[in-house]
Amino acid sequence: MIDYKALLYDCTPLEVFRRDRKEGALSHAYALFGDDFDAMDWIMREMVKIAVCKEGGCGECAACRALEGGVHPDVKFYQGKLDVAGVEEIVEDSGKYSVEGGRKIYIISELDKTLPAAQNKLLKTVEEPPDGVMFIMGIIKPSAVTETLKSRCKKLYYTGVDQRRLEEALSAEYGESDNVARAAAYAGGNISRAVKFAADGEFAMEADNIISLLGSMAKSGGVAREEIRLKQDKDHVLRYLDVTEIVLDMIEKYKRGLTRGSGGISLIAKGFNHAALAQCEYLVNDCRKRMESNCAPSAVLDTLLFGILEVKYKCR
Ligand SMILES: [Zn+2]
Missing domain, CATH: 1.20.272 (Zinc Finger, Delta Prime; domain 3)
Known part of the structure; x- marks a missing residue:
């Protein structure tokens, strides 16, 4: 497994997010733009930890462990296409009290796959969510998300990993080779792509x-x-x-x-x-x-x- 933490821990979206938390200025909705699904998935999970853990993502407390195990009752992940019924479920759920008494977070990892009608249903709740509710949404194809919905989110941009660091991480996993060096060069900062290249001689x-x-x-x-x-x-x-x-x-x-x-x-x-x-x-x-x-x-x-x-x- 490639070391995502080593590659992504200090990426710009997370630095912005940590700063927002530190200043007590976390937004109720974030849109993360990028072209690498796996990297964005890691970043969004880290954002959740930062927002939910009292220490800002210690990785050891009960909340962090629940998040890592995917069993935190106030955090819900949605992947793939969401239809109107799916969004209605989120809207209804967001009105309920939080189980742990803290923040409730909804992660929609591929908002661009959500149908426009469903996006419109989501708009009002993203705009004015109930107290303590936060949305984190991943967007790979920006043109597939309505302008109004995008405009209601704080925008974060993930632009990929530096070639040298990518080569180091790939070499640690696959050994140093010409194929690995070129995988890092060809991947354009995209980790999933680099891994695919490097794994196939x-x-x-x-x-x-x-x-x-x-x-x-x-x-x-x-x-x-x-x-x-x-x-x-x-x-x-x-x-x-x-x-x-x-x-x-x-x-x-x-x-x-x-x-x-x-x-x-x-x-x-x-x-x-x-x-x-x-x-x-x-x-x-x-x-x-x-x-x-x-x-x-x-x-x-x-x-x-x-x-x-x-x-x-x-x-x-
Ligand atoms: Zn923690």
Whole structure:
């Protein structure tokens, strides 16, 4: 297990949250923005400890132990899509007295998966919750959350982990290697992604292949060569889709000035504008759906590679 505490304990959202607590200025609603579900989950659980424990998250008192065991009666976690009925349950529950006599906290870890109608139902309670009630909500896709709901929360931004620290943590878990070093470089600060890379010895190599393909692919001959090279079974094509998505995301982040563009990303980024990247991302999602509905892996790979070739051609 990667040491999340070592990587995240002093991240900006937690520093802001600790300061708010110290100043007695905790807000009744926080929205945590970021792109790493597992890291955000850790941060939100730590926020709960800071808010509930009398020592601000000692990790040893009865409250902290109850939280770690997931059995604190006044803290409720909601993951995945929430519907209107689910929100009504939260609204009703928030009006009841706290069992331990302290704060009541509701953590909605993927608010962006909650339907707009349900978000609207939540609005009034988030705006003016009963005394002692706090909402902590994770948001990966900001556009999927209504502006009004976002505006009622104090916003915290999680922007990922420094590459050097990520490499240290990965090396402690997987040993030092070229694959680990590149996993840290390619992950763009995203811990879950870095772990996925580091745990799979061929991941970095596959990313290198895709980067070189995206850079050079100009004619259908390049596609044919790639199809010959790749194993076209289900597992390999699914991984190819994963890595392609990650590489596209790295290009996007580089273009928005969020990362340095290691491993050849800066070179191939010129060949893609934002519209082309969006079309490629759509293509990857479409291919994943095809895999789910049991299309032949070789046909899906064909759709992906020729699709990207077409997008690149139009992008010129
Ligand atoms: Zn404690």
